[in-house]
Amino acid sequence: MINPNTPVLIGGGQFTYRGAPEACPPPIGLCARAAEAAIADSGLNPQILTEIDGLAVVGFTIDAGGNLSRMPIPKAKNPPKALAKALGAAPSWQTYTHVGGNTPQALVNEAAERIAKGDNKLVLLAGAEFLGSMMKLVQAGQFDALKAHQIDDDEAPAMFGDGRDGCTAYEARHGLEFPTNVYPMFENAYRKSLGRSLEAHSTAMGALFAPFTEVAAQNPYAWFPQAQTAEALVTPSASNRMVGYPYPKRLNAIIQVDQSAAVLMASYAHAKALGVPDAQMVFLHGCADTIEKWNVLDRVDYHSSPAMRVGVREAFAMAGKSLADMAFFDLYSCFPVAVEIAAKEMGLATDDPRGLTLTGGLPYFGGPGNNYSMHGIVEMIHRCRKEPEAFGFLNANGWFLTKHAFGIYSSQPTTGAWARPSKSSYQGEIDAMAAPEVTETPAGTATIETYTVIHAREGMRMGIVIGRDEAGRRFVANTPKGDTDIMADLEGRESVGRKGQVVHDGDRNIFTPEEFL
Numbered sequence: 001m002i003n004p005n006t007p008v009l010i011g012g013g014q015f016t017y018r019g020a021p022e023a024c025p026p027p028i029g030l031c032a033r034a035a036e037a038a039i040a041d042s043g044l045n046p047q048i049l050t051e052i053d054g055l056a057v058v059g060f061t062i063d064a065g066g067n068l069s070r071m072p073i074p075k076a077k078n079p080p081k082a083l084a085k086a087l088g089a090a091p092s093w094q095t096y097t098h099v100g101g102n103t104p105q106a107l108v109n110e111a112a113e114r115i116a117k118g119d120n121k122l123v124l125l126a127g128a129e130f131l132g133s134m135m136k137l138v139q140a141g142q143f144d145a146l147k148a149h150q151i152d153d154d155e156a157p158a159m160f161g162d163g164r165d166g167c168t169a170y171e172a173r174h175g176l177e178f179p180t181n182v183y184p185m186f187e188n189a190y191r192k193s194l195g196r197s198l199e200a201h202s203t204a205m206g207a208l209f210a211p212f213t214e215v216a217a218q219n220p221y222a223w224f225p226q227a228q229t230a231e232a233l234v235t236p237s238a239s240n241r242m243v244g245y246p247y248p249k250r251l252n253a254i255i256q257v258d259q260s261a262a263v264l265m266a267s268y269a270h271a272k273a274l275g276v277p278d279a280q281m282v283f284l285h286g287c288a289d290t291i292e293k294w295n296v297l298d299r300v301d302y303h304s305s306p307a308m309r310v311g312v313r314e315a316f317a318m319a320g321k322s323l324a325d326m327a328f329f330d331l332y333s334c335f336p337v338a339v340e341i342a343a344k345e346m347g348l349a350t351d352d353p354r355g356l357t358l359t360g361g362l363p364y365f366g367g368p369g370n371n372y373s374m375h376g377i378v379e380m381i382h383r384c385r386k387e388p389e390a391f392g393f394l395n396a397n398g399w400f401l402t403k404h405a406f407g408i409y410s411s412q413p414t415t416g417a418w419a420r421p422s423k424s425s426y427q428g429e430i431d432a433m434a435a436p437e438v439t440e441t442p443a444g445t446a447t448i449e450t451y452t453v454i455h456a457r458e459g460m461r462m463g464i465v466i467g468r469d470e471a472g473r474r475f476v477a478n479t480p481k482g483d484t485d486i487m488a489d490l491e492g493r494e495s496v497g498r499k500g501q502v503v504h505d506g507d508r509n510i511f512t513p514e515e516f517l
Helices: 027-042 046-051 079-087 103-117 131-139 143-149 169-173 179-194 198-217 230-234 268-274 306-319 336-346 369-386 424-431 484-492
Strands: 007-016 054-057 093-097 122-130 242-244 258-267 282-291 326-330 391-398 403-410 444-456 459-469 474-478 499-505 508-513
Touching: 007 027, 007 103, 007 268, 007 369, 027 046, 027 079, 027 122, 027 258, 046 122, 054 079, 054 103, 079 093, 093 103, 103 122, 103 258, 103 282, 103 369, 103 391, 103 403, 122 131, 122 369, 131 258, 179 198, 179 242, 179 336, 179 444, 179 459, 198 230, 198 336, 258 268, 258 369, 282 306, 282 369, 282 424, 306 336, 306 391, 306 403, 306 424, 326 369, 336 391, 369 391, 369 403, 444 484, 444 508, 459 484, 459 499, 459 508, 484 508
Parallel strands: 054 093, 054 122, 326 391, 474 508
Antiparallel strands: 007 258, 007 282, 122 258, 242 444, 282 403, 391 403, 444 459, 444 499, 459 474, 499 508
16 A cells, blocks of 8 residues: 555656747746646646645756856746746745756655645645847847846845855866866766777767767757767867867856746655556656765766665665666766766666667757756656656756756555655764865876866867876966967877976966976
8 A cells, every 4th residue: 555645756757849049938937838738738727726735846957156157147036936826826835946957856855745744635846947049139238128028026035055156266276166177177087997098089089979869869858859879979170179188168068048847746645546547657766865075176087976876775775775776767867977876876888778868968959057957857757657666866957067866657556654854863973984185276296187168169278287296286277378288289190197396376277287287
């Protein structure tokens, strides 16, 4: 017998807008379209959306800080309240999330716990990204077309998640504030840990992501529904320029999309009372949320993720399942290394025949800001219904492999009272791991721990090095400004482990390989 307070996922919907930018629904409208799709998927009357008692909205990119948040773009000041009003609902629990691609799965975990405890019985989770149309309008100076985004409200929303800045001022001064700059550094460290040549690893990255494009090509919601060869993904060209070495454009998540997704959850008893058949229900068997050592410079290393390792272990333990029990996966795929390290920590081969994505991945399905994994969860719901005996695994990742959330799903019911272990029962294990001392003023002989070269459209722009001084202290530095010979040399051969000199110059550190001294 199923416990009446067992949380169940009863509906999942998606929406992708492909029309003229000036006619794109505002973000609240995109969320509403996804909510309507979720209720249609559940088979319930649309009027049921007015009865939700819980509502969470995933944070929009324009609210995440940085240059976008400083643009004169109208916004909804309280997105959950605005969406509730659009739906005609008055939920008692309303929340908006801090930045983080982990938040959709983290919200499922949180809503499941609230439902299991009896705090809520019908919850809607929704999110959207609209940078595709918005940036076209901004670039054209058509700010009037954005006025529909403005929804005034004096009451700030309750916030969910960890809202700390993604990096320190020291890290930001050297370029460690953008995912396109940081993930390539993980990739180079990961390649070195495997002992692969530059060429062999480039081939491997293409082989990893080519199957993702094939899934995207079959997905009607994908932003780029086109299969591509492994060679085309990794070969730089006019249409596939280098962004952050070793990643050409086609290996990067694409955030300028107009996409939304929503998930409807309920208690088992309430779902039955609403008339939802058991075959429509999907159960959350295992979940976990973990946080890596927060700042990039404080990480244990750059080729593994202890937080993923612990989170995977805890989610499988809660579910009472193992990797072998999983029939399908959706691994967070903003860049190849996010998939590679997740697979490594799970003990999963990157060419596993079960496949690693249900959507097509962030570079090909689309990377709708913080909300990508909501699409993955919707696909998971539908896949579980098609294969009711099977189990699926999903992970979600925020900032720079920093914040993680995990879910194990199946149409098979859970047993007993649903309860997740306290995050504090395992997070301390990660926090206690040893990490190097960090110095902001390194000087003298040093060794490259990892690195990247950042490109602009017109060519190489900046080299970034994370290194160790002779005392073993970690630092971040840039290569000498404008020295493209050094940058080209870093790209031309394995540079992890190379020696050089670092100096502190004003507010930045400068690293020069010994061959250029």
